[in-house]
């Protein structure tokens with residue numbers, strides 16, 4: 179009760195200062211009451227799910243939370259506070275002043291390093307692992323290190339570990355855990371939508387895999403429908419978060435959800451309802467045009483988004499690259515993305531601080547940028563004007579540009595509806 | 597005309613900070629001019645092909661330099677022969693350091709280089725990192741430096757470019773990279789050739805000239821690259 183009051187006072191203090199967020203109150207509680215987290219979480223009747231991996235954590239966490247919300251009261255951490263003190267902050271703010279947690283189950287997004295620190299404090303009932311990819315400027319050695327971190331996290335799970343059968347490093351973790359492995363996978367004919375880092379450098383293409391016994395499978399995917407099989411139940415539905423990677427994330431969420439006492443119908447209902455996370459495949463309807471916004475933050479993620487883009491059949495593509503700290507100040511990672519697939523296709527324009535850099539990159543892959551524009555809003559408006567009603571505009575953007583883009587797209591979508 | 601043969605050294609181990617892009621840039625600049633080109637990846641254990649015209653080596657994290665260390669040593673005689681034969685070599689960061697006489701790590705280990713370049717590198721505690729633009733004989737070179745090894749040039753090596761103090765080879769003497777015959781070393785990632793088109797063409801011109809092929813390269817439209825270079829040069833470090 180004292181830790182909760184302390185945390186809530188810190189939270190209230192922050193509000194007085196006109197700020198928000200769970201990280202600082204979490205930090206205060208973490209320092210003053212080191213056992214608070216384990217004590218509180220162990221009171222949850224359905225335990226904790228930790229979601230980790232390089233790409234897709236935010237979206238998948240949201241999806242798992244949405245599915246579990248069909249049956250339970252769910253505690254989850256805010257986007258961007260995916261470290262231990264973020265989870266403490268989340269617990270504090272959803273507790274009553276007397277210290278009672280208003281939740282049955284918690285779903286926490288944690289990056290690899292923080293997930294290791296988290297499981298040192300609390301052994302989660304379930305862990306869901308998504309993928310291991312090179313971050314912007316890593317080389318391969320680093321992803322083996324990351325895979326080892328995730329293995330440590332998985333080894334602490336007490337009930338189940340959700341594992342991606344299409345990621346060799348994640349799949350290899352199955353042999354090292356005490357909890358039950360729960361597999362998810364994509365159908366063979368969809369695997370080309372998920373290119374690996376190794377393929378980019380002419381490394382081994384993916385190994386054959388054993389494909390039976392998956393708890394959930396992505397059976398089919400296109401821009402209009404996602405088809406997922408959970409056990410023997412299969413449903414086709416429009417997922418609000420666009421992009422093949424989000425369909426894969428939904429499959430991952432379905433797999434871990436199937437280890438709870440939930441029916442496939444409940445899981446599908448949760449997935450149908452879930453809204454995309456900020457900038458992760460959010461769609462906007464503007465003047466009869468479909469505009470979707472995709473965060474790009476590392477080479478593999480960008481390559482997967484491009485592979486999916488071909489299926490989504492966009493009329494135009496706009497790529498927005500900034501180089502602030504949160505984007506990566508060194509933009510050379512763009513050279514680890516293969517853009518040749520765009521060479522004989524849709525018109526592509528570039529925007530953001532490094533619009534010219536991006537255009538140079540495209541040019542060397544045989545793609546002439548239709549426009550190069552540092553300013554975001556005019557670039558988007560120009561791309562929109564060139565997109566016919568009924569057609570689709572895809573926007574790929576690094577992190578810091580997404581805020582401005584999002585604001586602009588929301589405003590444009592409203593203005594049209596009004 | 598036989599294709600210009602470009603060796604890409606250790607594509608799997610030494611590929612950080614976009615250095616692989618240098619291969620893409622040179623290949624494309626030849627193709628745009630209808631000049632035939634062949635890229636030969638050379639990894640650990642692979643033989644260097646015969647009749648090499650140009651060799652590109654990139655940076656790697658310390659671990660990668662350990663993985664390729666022995667293999668690189670084994671290539672010492674071959675690489676020295678290539679250099680004295682006038683083969684054009686561009687070595688970035690880690691590859692630049694390994695082409696020198698030696699690399700002394702901050703922990704005190706001496707890693708011998710192959711001695712193609714008259715430079716010595718000493719590990720340090722400070723990391724020189726950030727956007728970087730320097731002036732060379734072949735125009736402004738623009739990229740991103742990221743290294744903690746500090747490199748000192750011997751009498752046989754000439755600085756590739758001038759920089760402001762606090763950056764470049766050793767953070768002290770206001771020079772960046774080095775040139776020795778047709779061998780170029782630099783700390784610029786980015787990849788450096790993407791935003792330094794004149795320098796890219798200088799490498800191609802030298803490689804073609806050495807073979808006795810017409811070394812006059814048709815001009816290309818580099819307006820975008822120069823625009824990107826201008827933006828990058830103005831970005832905060």
Ligand SMILES: [Zn+2]
Pocket residue numbers: 655689690741742743783785
């Ligand atoms: Zn470097």
